[in-house]
Amino acid sequence: MKRAFVVGYPISHSRSPLIHGFWLKELGIQGSYERIAVEPAAFETFVRTLAEQGFVGGNVTVPHKEAAFRLASVDDPVARDLEAVNTLWFEGSQLKGMNTDVTGFLANLDQEAPGWSAGMKQAVVLGAGGASRAILYGLLQRGAERILLINRTLERAEALARHFGTKVTALAWDQAETALAGAELVVNTTSLGMKGQPPLDLDLSRLPKSALVTDIVYVPLETPLLAAARQARLATVDGLGMLLHQAVPGFERWFGARPEVTPQLRALVLADI
Template identity: 50%
Template structure:
């Protein structure tokens, strides 16, 4: 996966690099804590700030940032799809997923868009479950939104033999099958528990189970104790899904690491150093 991550590595400008995260709203974002920790740890010049941008102002703001000393930005809800229409260069992965989360503002004025969510997802699993192998068996993905699409793309690229998916709106899951191919098998939401049978990787890629959101109500009776279970939700860190899976003997991985790892390629490009994801970073962001 790493070879087509952000690879436009022109020399960083002489001025202090500026980057940030674009969203509406944006006050909840932990990205400033994350990048700020790295800047301080490595004693690097640069600043990373939250950038609240209304959807109707996105194009104007992006063009302005490229003229103001910004070297790039992260993108979050609701702009992740829209930026693909604005960017001058879009990676194949971002185009396939249909969203971008990382932008580079090149010295020639062009905007380069990538999606590093899948990279972050796989890196989180390999760091926290070193024995995990995508090829061991089927993967079961709950959800069919933007995050789920990144997960699906990364799991298929990693070699899962079958990818099962379910979503409350079945049409969105069927669209993923149509775009990602024959290895994808769609399950009705009412039969979601059945898709866990024999699955060696189980992923919640919805917001269900998050603090303040609806609970995730999927029966885990068919879940094998040999499965790895991960939840993209990280508030709370140990969701009800992870708690129950752990009680059944499963290896579990929380979702915070995906947030941390997806930030690595952008930080490296903007500030000139590849940062490390470790426990100090986790605690700083928490």
């Protein structure tokens, strides 16, 4: 029986066990996927004893992604750029690490809004944390010509813009509504709109009618931003698919079968939100 894990601190909120448990059952694989809480001070020991505990690999979440990057052998260019690893697996005795946030983000849009990136000229990204960095990476990979990066703390947006070069321009929060004019895509990567947080309150009237609006927040599934976009008859993609798609590459490496993101899986996770 193959054992995999998700490690974080805290970890009780993680829906990954539900996702991998569904796939294990659906594909008839003898395996387990366990939720493990490990304090930062104990993380290195946890990683160094994975093989002797019989683990084939697992997921890493907050606050361990940067430590996992330092402890694993990383060929994945995305993880190298983000300096963060969310998926670990063994190749022989070597512990490898990758980051699946970018493929998760892109695969969700590909599945829900096919053709979304064709000829993409301008995108607006709100937020400048770790999630934003992964999304900027993905949008540039897909050929975005110009990204307007808006953050409450302008200095953080400026630092990220410098990291990615001239295609990314940092703007202050009060520029958000002006920035929407001419954007084909809007992505919220801030925690605004999440259950218990204030809503992301944006006037979307300047957005072109063909624009796509997406949020990485998925609790609730329809955030105030997505509700406003839908009311304005704009296309929307919710954030749940990113969570589901980012889980695919890990499962495939640990258990040797490529799982699918199906409506049944979405419904199962949705029932837990």
